[in-house]
Amino acid sequence: MTPITEVEGRRLALSNLEKVLYPATGFTKGELLHYYATIADVLLPHLRDRPVSFLRYPDGPEGQVFFTKNVPPGTPDWVTTAEVSRSEGPARMVLVQDLASLMWAANLVTEFHTHQWPVGTLDEADRLVLDLDPGPPATVVECCEVALWLRERLATDGIQAYPKTAGSKGLHLLAAVRGSSSDRVSEYAKQLAMEAERAMPRLALHRMTRNLRPGKVFVDWSQNAARKTTATPYTLRARALPLVSAPVTWAEVSGCGAPGQLAFQAGDMGARLEDYGDLLAPLLDRAGAAALP
Template structure:
């Protein structure tokens, strides 16, 4: 029988709790649900709130089939909130809104990664954050990503912008910047400018174009996830990797001191202690007092830049 549980007054059927979904660690689906409910629910829900959610689903476990879904899946309960958001130009479509613990647990039971855009559902294509996805091309690793992150942090600071980091939960690093609401196309253009500047300043380390032949040994500074149609892994989501890797917020001390890739790998079991020690390191992203305006007009070059 499928266990039935009640979460905040909603009845949920939770299935296959003993199934191993992360073979490298033997982590079961039940342990995944416990991670979301007992460890990161408060912090994760704050980053999901009011954002349409896309799911990367892996119902057969991390080594099974993966597929991306923006539409509410078949069987979505009537009480799960949805929002009508633009898809492919003028067309609108429904997407799930994970606004509460019951919805979080319903979604987690589907075995998903949580992905969100840089804008809220009531202001489509108007971003309140900017993201740089730093993606290393082998033999480069997250160590090289950290070096690039440091350069970007300083560069952003010259424009009065604050940057915060998290692991991608895979091989790279994400930098996130709280913004006063700004059209997504303007954010994308600004982020591209900085990616190009980073490549000019660090030509042996950075590439701003996606072409695979350019990327070995370098860090691809992907600015494109600022586009209104794109999404990024939400802080604290588990990733569909062999181990239950988390897209985990990290301190600047950890970024600046990173000497080996293993230092910035965080699994589900690491997060309770990290949250107890640091709280939500990405809390500034949802604090309107930390948001800054995107620079207007073409920035003058700094002396010696």
């Protein structure tokens, strides 16, 4: 029998709570739901008003994994949705605006992915993202080296960058921006990636070309395109372990000497929030958003 629970006045059927989603650690669906419930205060502000794409893995990362952009079948009528323009025509997407919607979406077993613009402002991005993706044998350690260079470079343009782990093997840099289209932010991000490659030719790369990737960090600037999404801060990832896309401090980035130092699982996040609060909270302050040069 599927248990029914009430969240903020909404009745939710939460299913298969004992199912093991991450066999390597025995982490269950019930633990996944508990994680999202306890992290909601810091996660929801990064989801709110942003159309959400779901990367679903209902049988765990080793089972079928599929991407859902449109409103999933069976979505309750109290879940907020919004019409979003796409190249193939308008589509409806979910907005996770409150705890009840978050728990409904988490019950689908999902990674949360969001655009770099809030609903209603498709023509203006409010985020810049640089996805630092290491090509083996490079690891997050090399990503940190590139991230530190990019931090300084962005600062020369008056833009403050904030790091988080990808929750897999790389690092994301985020910044709050204003007054520019997604196309313009993409152009600027590509320029930064090219400058990083020129400054660190043995380490950084601005092209995705596979045979150039080994041992280098691909500075993926393309996720600034209006149609693209990036893993939302604090989302769990569909990996072998219940890894989180976790905000980190610049001190942790500069002190990273081994990949394990920047690998955070669901169980680590409570203590980190006690120590640091939401390290990405400045991204939510529109007054601090920078104009591109």
